[in-house]
Amino acid sequence: MQMIGRAGRIVRLGLCSRSTLLAAAVASGASPAWSQVSQTISGPPVQVTPFVSEPGVPLVTINPGTVGPVQDGDGTGTGDSGGGTSSASGSDALNTLLAQSWGATAINEAEALGVNPSALAATCVVESGCQNVGASSGSSATGAFQMQPGGFQDGLNTALAANPSLASQIVQGSAGMIDPATEAIAASGYLMGANTALQAVGVSNPTVVQARAYYNFGPTAGTALATADPSETVAATMPNVSSTTLARNGVTPGETVGQWEAAQASKIGNAATASILS
Amino acid sequence: MLKIELATVAVCLMALVGPAEAQASGRRLPGYECMMLNITEQQAMDPNFHVEVKAQPLAASSTIGWQPGVVIVKEPAVPNRGYLQVLRANGQKGWIKASLVKPYRAEADPTARCAPEILPNGLIGSGPG
Numbered sequence: 270m271q272m273i274g275r276a277g278r279i280v281r282l283g284l285c286s287r288s289t290l291l292a293a294a295v296a297s298g299a300s301p302a303w304s305q306v307s308q309t310i311s312g313p314p315v316q317v318t319p320f321v322s323e324p325g326v327p328l329v330t331i332n333p334g335t336v337g338p339v340q341d342g343d344g345t346g347t348g349d350s351g352g353g354t355s356s357a358s359g360s361d362a363l364n365t366l367l368a369q370s371w372g373a374t375a376i377n378e379a380e381a382l383g384v385n386p387s388a389l390a391a392t393c394v395v396e397s398g399c400q401n402v403g404a405s406s407g408s409s410a411t412g413a414f415q416m417q418p419g420g421f422q423d424g425l426n427t428a429l430a431a432n433p434s435l436a437s438q439i440v441q442g443s444a445g446m447i448d449p450a451t452e453a454i455a456a457s458g459y460l461m462g463a464n465t466a467l468q469a470v471g472v473s474n475p476t477v478v479q480a481r482a483y484y485n486f487g488p489t490a491g492t493a494l495a496t497a498d499p500s501e502t503v504a505a506t507m508p509n510v511s512s513t514t515l516a517r518n519g520v521t522p523g524e525t526v527g528q529w530e531a532a533q534a535s536k537i538g539n540a541a542t543a544s545i546l547s
Numbered sequence: 548m549l550k551i552e553l554a555t556v557a558v559c560l561m562a563l564v565g566p567a568e569a570q571a572s573g574r575r576l577p578g579y580e581c582m583m584l585n586i587t588e589q590q591a592m593d594p595n596f597h598v599e600v601k602a603q604p605l606a607a608s609s610t611i612g613w614q615p616g617v618v619i620v621k622e623p624a625v626p627n628r629g630y631l632q633v634l635r636a637n638g639q640k641g642w643i644k645a646s647l648v649k650p651y652r653a654e655a656d657p658t659a660r661c662a663p664e665i666l667p668n669g670l671i672g673s674g675p676g
Contacts, residue, residue, distance in 0.1 A: 423594050462594060469597070469613035471636030471670065487592030489584065493615035496636040498573045498664055498674030505659035506673065508583040509591035509616050512655035522656075 361538040365399045366390035369413075372399070374438075375453035381432050384457040385547045387540040388477045392456055392484065395536045401449045413449045414456040421446050421455045428458030459484065464545040466492050478541040481533045485518050486510065499527030573664030573674050579634055581661035581673055582618045585649040591616055600641035604630035611641050617673045618648050619663045634663070636670045 363386060366372040379389040393399040396415040404411040409418060416424065425445075429436055435454055445451035463483035467475035470492045483491035490507040497506040503520045504512065512522070520529065534541035590596045601608040604627045612635055621632040626645040633643050653659040662676030 420594065459594075466594075466597075466613060470615050471612060471639065473637065487594055488597060488613065489586065489593075489616050490591040492613070493617050493673075496615055496666070496670055496672035497617070498666055498672060500572050501661075501674050502656060502659060504655035505653050505661055505675065507591070507616050507655075508651060508653040508659075508661075509586055509588050510655060511588055514588060514592075515655050 362390035362394045362540050363387050365394050369399050369449065371449040371453070374450045378428075378435060378438065378450065378454050379457045380547065381435060382428055382454075382457045382461060383431070383546050384460050385477070385543055385545060387543045388460050388480060388545045389453060389457055391477045391537040391540050391543075392460065392480075393453075395481065395533065401447065403447070412446050412452040414452045416446065416452060416455055416459070418443075418446070420459055421452065423462065424455035424458035425451075426458065427461050428454045431458070431461065460545050462488075463491075467495055467545075470496060472496070475545050476541065477537060477543050477545060478530050478533050480545050481537075482529075494526055494529070497526045499525060499530070501526050503529050573666040573672065575674075575676070576619070576634075576663040576665055576671065578622055579619050579663040580622050580624065581651045581663060582620045582624065582631075582648045583651045583653075584614060584616050584618060585647050586616075588654070598643060598647050600633065600635060600643055601630065602641065604628045604632075604642040608642070611635070611639065614643055614647075617651070617661060618643065619671060619673070620648065624648075634671050636672060638671055 363376075366375060366386070366389070369375075375389060375393075376386040379386045390399070393413045397413050399413055401413045402411070402415075410416060425439065429439075438450065439445055439454060440448040440451045445455075460480055463480040464475050466483055466488040467479055472479065472492070472495050475495070479495040482494040485491065486494070486507060490510050493506050494503070503524050503526055504510075504515060504522070506526055507515075530541075584591070584598055586596070586598065598614040599610040600612045600614050602611045603609075614633070615636075618631075619634040621634065621640075624631055627642075629645055630642040631645045631648055633641050635641055651661050653661075660676045661673050664672055664674035666672045666674070
């Protein structure tokens, strides 16, 4: 087992994060097509409500009057001030997830478990750019959420214990790890575990960025970051973890907790401060 | 003149250590010391492994939470019925089996220091001292 928590490979994450940011920058800088007429809309677009639900296809209900199906952050982020620059808003992660064919299903599954869809979206954005990628050499982590077999099974167990009805949506066996919708259930369950662990150490309202530490380093080591001074080094905060493991997770010698959290937050956007649970 | 020079040095130091270091630090918490869990790296990263914090120094006592890797122990660290009194992140007092705690020494950085703090966000935690 590669000691990278139960989840991702940071090397891959860095690349994905960069590409995501690049895509966002390109998108924000592009001019509207000539044939389009710009409109200002208030709230989400009108949702098409089917008369008959297609079997096996979950229904995502968007509440009219809200900005989006979930709330990101506390609304105090560094939104676009109108200067024409890219806005790395908290909805970036959710938009990236929603752009995937399985994104709406994943959001529905997260909501069925009481997990904030932004927390789930942030996980796949950081882990893979929400691309259903395979495992790289030397690692058993795979899929959009880059889960290892043990973490995948733990997450599934947690999720199904909380909501047994999700069992019907799971692709059984190892094939489930490369089925993004199934892995989303496992990742949601893993985030529930993160919330439980962080609350168990005394953090009353765990955030997405705090869940990142749990996702990478597990409960005992990961929760230590949530209870450390930002100026403390990551190495000092997790005294049981070796320098080899820290390096595998992309932690550089002397890197502080504040720097690590800021790096995570820059990949996530302002959903970093959102709660793990809805 | 001395004041100006000290201020200049402080500004230079801030620039050297970077923005994260410039964040507000916590306040030292007297009467407590840093120790660490006496567990393996594998255990520290295992989702199914937890060190329980008890309400009282008794095996039969209720569990009030789990313990992160750094343990804030009440000084002097003398066991009471085999348990050490600890302070949780939310300020609640609890007890951990003394055999599960050992002196602080970070694997990845043996020179690292640790001091109990009241963190900028109000939680109890650890800092560089």
